[in-house]
Amino acid sequence: MENQILPTRSSMPKFEEYCQEIKELWESHWLTNMGCKHKELEEKLLKYLKTDNITLFTNGHLGLECILAGMDLKGEVITTPFTFASTTHAIVRNGLKPIFCDINKDDYTLDVDKIESLITENTSAILPVHVYGHVCNIKEIEKIAKKYNLKVIYDAAHAFGIEVDGVGIGNFGDASMFSFHATKVFNTIEGGAVTYKDLNLNKILYDLKNFGITGPETIDYVGGNAKMNEFQAAMGICNLRHVDNEILKRKKIVDRYKERLGNTKGIKLVKSQDGVKENYSYFPVVFEDYKYTRDEIFEKLKEKNIMARKYFYPLINDFGCYKDEHSSDETPVASYIASRVLTLPLYSDLDLEKVDEICDIILK
Numbered sequence: 001m002e003n004q005i006l007p008t009r010s011s012m013p014k015f016e017e018y019c020q021e022i023k024e025l026w027e028s029h030w031l032t033n034m035g036c037k038h039k040e041l042e043e044k045l046l047k048y049l050k051t052d053n054i055t056l057f058t059n060g061h062l063g064l065e066c067i068l069a070g071m072d073l074k075g076e077v078i079t080t081p082f083t084f085a086s087t088t089h090a091i092v093r094n095g096l097k098p099i100f101c102d103i104n105k106d107d108y109t110l111d112v113d114k115i116e117s118l119i120t121e122n123t124s125a126i127l128p129v130h131v132y133g134h135v136c137n138i139k140e141i142e143k144i145a146k147k148y149n150l151k152v153i154y155d156a157a158h159a160f161g162i163e164v165d166g167v168g169i170g171n172f173g174d175a176s177m178f179s180f181h182a183t184k185v186f187n188t189i190e191g192g193a194v195t196y197k198d199l200n201l202n203k204i205l206y207d208l209k210n211f212g213i214t215g216p217e218t219i220d221y222v223g224g225n226a227k228m229n230e231f232q233a234a235m236g237i238c239n240l241r242h243v244d245n246e247i248l249k250r251k252k253i254v255d256r257y258k259e260r261l262g263n264t265k266g267i268k269l270v271k272s273q274d275g276v277k278e279n280y281s282y283f284p285v286v287f288e289d290y291k292y293t294r295d296e297i298f299e300k301l302k303e304k305n306i307m308a309r310k311y312f313y314p315l316i317n318d319f320g321c322y323k324d325e326h327s328s329d330e331t332p333v334a335s336y337i338a339s340r341v342l343t344l345p346l347y348s349d350l351d352l353e354k355v356d357e358i359c360d361i362i363l364k
């Protein structure tokens, strides 16, 4: 639809810039299997994310599946239900059991005070999510992980480029997964990466994303196919040149939203975190005893052709595939937020006039 405002809009380089980037591929005929573009993007991201080790994937989800497999985890994994389906699916598809921990009321990441009571002798890892780009309570999670000898894998799908006191977000825990899906702050059309501490994981991840092929005549793992191809990597190389500027443009939009909605009774915004360099990936608004409910606001915006998103609703523990064994009653805070939250449209070239129009509809 012509005038429809969607929750998000993919960042793209100029057409000519992308054509220039993929031109070589018509000379080399090397389209996938860790070619030049793949290697170049890997090196560039290592610098941008300020991490020591990185492996690229065809999407973030398979990256998460591979890192869980690569760590050879067993039993139960403590995680949040307030996230995208991918987080829990990656656990379950690895034959592991998700244990849902509630979130905190301030930034909607894992409530660290509720983790310990969920740990059993079967727990092998914690999988928190830097939801909306809000940084989890990294210090407390690390303390708990050390005490019980658990691995920590962060779902950093929303956290591209975020830094804590100058340290890249991908350096915390044992590993972090980033998503480069079309709707994320930085995209490779579809794509993703895993960053990690243990250098030994490099070879395992490489093999897992390439059928477990370890040599010309040896196959040593039951791997899958999760390689990022050259066209994806070329898109990433182009988009990476502009991502800082895109984030700056997002900041202006978020600043306007905050200015317009910030001091309204019944509208709850999340505070900026100390020492955190943000990426302005989402703008979640919680309607808490506001004159309209979340669903009423959603409908009012929709009537004007503006699509906000009930992100995340429903909660994962209420999904058809999980509700027999789980329930959102076990995570009351997540349940409360999920029924009141709306993420407002946000992308780098969203006009400030449109932002004002959205705010007017909400405040009217």
Ligand SMILES: *Cc1c(COP(=O)(O)O)cnc(C)c1O
Residues within 6 Å of the ligand: 059, 060, 061, 062, 083, 084, 086, 087, 129, 155, 157, 158, 178, 179, 180, 181, 190, 191, 192
């Ligand atoms: C986007 C997303 C993923 C999955 O990433 P893909 O690249 O789309 O596979 C995982 N977790 C969260 C929280 C996400 O938002």
